Amino acid sequence: MSHTFIEILRRALDEELERDPAVHLLGEDVAVGGAFGVTNGLARKYGTQRVRNTPISEAAITGVATGAALCGLRPVLEIMFIDFATLALDCLVNQSAKYRYMSGGQLAVPMVVRTQAGAAGGAAAQHSQSLEAWFTHVPGLVVVTPSSPAEAYGLLKSAIRLGDPVLFIEHKRLYAMKETLVENAELPQIGKARVARPGTDVTVIAYSAMVRNALEAADDLSRSGTSVEVIDLRTLVPLDMATIAASVSKTHRVVIAHEAVQSGGVGAEISARIGSELFDELDAPVTRVGCPFSPIPFAPELERALLPGTPNIIRAVRDLSG
């Protein structure tokens, strides 16, 4: 059966609520479906004690989820836009991420923060950011960035079952994407990337919505005879360097593509690690495709001009292989 990204998130949540009574959802409007309808119907099914509306209090609800996680619940918290995770960062960074460590292993924070990121359709500067890099810089956090409905399904379930605080980032451009789920597949292991398309000439490393662009670019480039291998990272922490290394040892050329601001983005870390760990494998500089150093503008013409997409990846691959 084919599901949209939103439908499949709902199904994963539904199944996890069903499976484990410790799982609880909370967030603004989640009892009435949330801003994007992801949790539609779940409060009716599991009650408003387990699917809880909250006030507009990102700091407190993140703290409440963390405290509940310390005491055996498995909260799944929705932060409506990643831009508002700024309000939850004290707790996420200073408490949730560090609790296991600071307590010398006495406590754990098994919690998932679902949030929605990325630019599309004029959401403008405060509702369009891609801030995942911040969270990859915080030891103790796990960062998951699904690239399609089927990926989201397994990754969300695995994230909920993990014993660590997870930031689960949904790209708004993927919400309407449809995909057929292979039923009863094994759940993915957190920390394993996937080769989304095998190839031999150039490796394109991407995650989240940018995987689609990478696949589009690979399609296009294959017509002109360039074979692109696309890696979908799936999780940014842990970062699966083994899968990256296997690919780079084959292609010797790498493009890293993400929508986030290029400077200080996740691509910097990946590039640095490839440059250091796979120096002798590289036939050309690692190229990054990312957003120029600017806030996201409102006007669609400006948004389009700023955001990296399929053409940027094609150009980067051509420059490398040309």
Added chain:
Amino acid sequence: MSHTFIEILRRALDEELERDPAVHLLGEDVAVGGAFGVTNGLARKYGTQRVRNTPISEAAITGVATGAALCGLRPVLEIMFIDFATLALDCLVNQSAKYRYMSGGQLAVPMVVRTQAGAAGGAAAQHSQSLEAWFTHVPGLVVVTPSSPAEAYGLLKSAIRLGDPVLFIEHKRLYAMKETLVENAELPQIGKARVARPGTDVTVIAYSAMVRNALEAADDLSRSGTSVEVIDLRTLVPLDMATIAASVSKTHRVVIAHEAVQSGGVGAEISARIGSELFDELDAPVTRVGCPFSPIPFAPELERALLPGTPNIIRAVRDLSG
């Protein structure tokens, strides 16, 4: 005359308060000197209207400073530990950094956020972080990281006179450092790195307290015949790639050293840019020295085991040139 880092910050603030009536200081306890005594005596001299104590309200005081900056004041805000900047991040990232852009150039936020970072002496997981990388990923912010008292003096004055929101990061390990100030020197330009020590064999790029370690390492290595050039970045945004390129074109070997967690740190961006822009200049992989992926532990023995320092830089340089 020789000044400690703290004394020289006080002098710079004093002179800027004197020079420009728009300059105002605010923060927790700043009217009584602040937690570290930086603002000692300034409230007595300029009054508690211009040197204002605030409640423990990092979000509001950052917002108040931003609003005042929009209206012509030049606020210098103290966030006691960078770990608490997490509480101010919504405003800094969603408002202060973007106001000029979102308003199409109608408004500006000339504001300095002074904050103190880094690990030392068992300050533990929530008072020891080096989070500068986050801020370098936010277009619109300027990030300044002085490495010594004399550097701090000029950079703070230049930051206060700039028309943009600046994060000014003081490392706690530098507070007691003494240095003699060259009087009446020209103020440094924001965005220009400095060659802290010239050399020919390997370039070590550092900033903040790590510059001292790099200089120590260079000293040590010179005795065994390796000539190290040390670059003090001074500002992370803007990043002075020209100075870096000039050095790398000479040495062809690079170590980037910072105290922050290596993964996702500022070194990743610098390494990625060197790998891409100076690929053909490199005789060896760019090496990074940074903190392993862990929160900062409390016990001094653990803290020492975790934190990168002079020996790590020496080892990295040896590995490169050996």
Added chain:
Amino acid sequence: MAHGPRELGSEVVTVNEPAAPTLSDWKRMYRALWRIRTFEGQVQRLAAAGEVPGFPHLSTGQEAVAVGVCAHLTREDTLFTSHRGHGHTLAKGSDVQATFAEILGRSNGLCRGRGGSMHVVDVANGVLGATGVVGGNLPLAAGAAWAAQAKGKASISVVFFGDGATGAGVFHETVNLAVLWKLPVLFVCENNGYAEFTSREEHSNVKLVSAFATPYGMPAKTIDGNDLLTVHAEAGDAIAGLRRGSGPFLLECITYRMAGHFVGDAQHYRSKEELTAIKQKCPIERLKRHLIDRGVRETELDTIGEEARQEVLQAVARARAAPPPDPSTVLDYVYSAPALSGISG
């Protein structure tokens, strides 16, 4: 304190305080209400047609708060608002065409198309901005008030926010600071009973937002925000107090949003009865009935409404005619000097 002439929309309205407004003042305010109502209607229409980027939030039904408060402001007074800020911006006197053009993301928009519906700024008119972060502008407004205080200016700062924003910690932090520093800031809460799709009862045990002022000893009042006469009178008193230096004030205006949370909201969470009841509270209808009671002819009012409508429709047409911003300028305005953007490579 007497004020000079000021604008509502693009038209100058003289408000003589503390004397009661004249009939002609009320008529001008009636026009201002219609201007906002029409403006929001056009946003809705064009958004439905896919011509408005993003997800605009309409202030339809809440116009009396904007007009009643802003009637007391000068251009020097600073105004901050929320995601639902079109009405406040217009009521303070921003140009209809330039405001609409911004919401369409056009090159002649107030922010040159960078800001959009949730980030309208009009510095020349003292509109220092809307924000998309609930509660985010509260401390900025206090900061603007601090700047006025520090510079010895007589101007004040006003911030509009929703009832949902009181769930945000920064609301409480800001009130504490504003009271402590005696800042000339007017907190105007538009309590429309909802935050997105969730009613106030599910957000807080605190029914009235004005209750939050009590611990601080901050003067506060809860008023009927759909009655322009009340809003005008109470805001006038509060602002007069602020100008005398008596410190911050919280004015809670009970109101109703007649539209969805944003354009496209199906409003399943509201019953038909509720929607019908809200329509009957229309602030424009209420002012109209009042003015008719005071002897104004209905036809005169209808003419004023129609004039306002036409004025807005023409401005909207002009806004739509303008070109989009030039994509090659997308990296402008990030820093004070382009060189500072250097890191972007």
Added chain:
Amino acid sequence: MAHGPRELGSEVVTVNEPAAPTLSDWKRMYRALWRIRTFEGQVQRLAAAGEVPGFPHLSTGQEAVAVGVCAHLTREDTLFTSHRGHGHTLAKGSDVQATFAEILGRSNGLCRGRGGSMHVVDVANGVLGATGVVGGNLPLAAGAAWAAQAKGKASISVVFFGDGATGAGVFHETVNLAVLWKLPVLFVCENNGYAEFTSREEHSNVKLVSAFATPYGMPAKTIDGNDLLTVHAEAGDAIAGLRRGSGPFLLECITYRMAGHFVGDAQHYRSKEELTAIKQKCPIERLKRHLIDRGVRETELDTIGEEARQEVLQAVARARAAPPPDPSTVLDYVYSAPALSGISG
């Protein structure tokens, strides 16, 4: 609701509620006060000698709040505290040696030397932790209460915080949520009149923290926090209410910190008179006088005090004798499985 035996320090104290404590209960609490006082004295002494890493904050002078509240808690009840949390941890029954060892950063510390003074956790005893971020633990305590509520447990959650924490927005956010969800969480504010070096008057116009409860309709009381009898009685009533499911309660305890903000604070901001006056409010002296009035011999009390002193001194000696943590273990406990740390290379 009656409770089983529980520990204060390492000694079991049985508190029969709601019956008033017996004389022997009071004596045990007197011992608990001395245990904390001695503990903090040793932290101070060893910190001055450079043996305590970081910058510990002492609860000297505030012991009656810790002992009076924790006398009503079981191990199943969860406790959260602030940067000034040694006393609360001990009063709830954590082992003196293991607690002190943590503050010294030793391998046998409660958190194996990872946490330190501001991050003491003792899960077995329900001490879920201190925090170095002012106000940071308030929502965590509410979350623990939510977990208890969700699991149908009778246990409650208690969080200690300073008056300065009410400046933090998250305090207000948490109270709103706790009231709305009727969470079994006891908010205990130790109002010692200072946040660091700045007095309460400079932090807020709101003199009493309990005033913040009013808008929410949350029950709250301001009491003399240096009088153990009062604290014990009022905390008992509040906690009994919480156990009956009546929702959160705010207990404000007026108290005084007899030491500096942290060890090393020169306290220039306090006059000699103030410091002298505070010494006269010593909660231990007050309980002593009360017990003497009730016929207990002073020598007996002095013996109890001395026993507590010796007990702590011995525990401290044992803590100091332990080795530091093994540096090769520094990367343990970052994730549930070491493989997840993979990114660090």
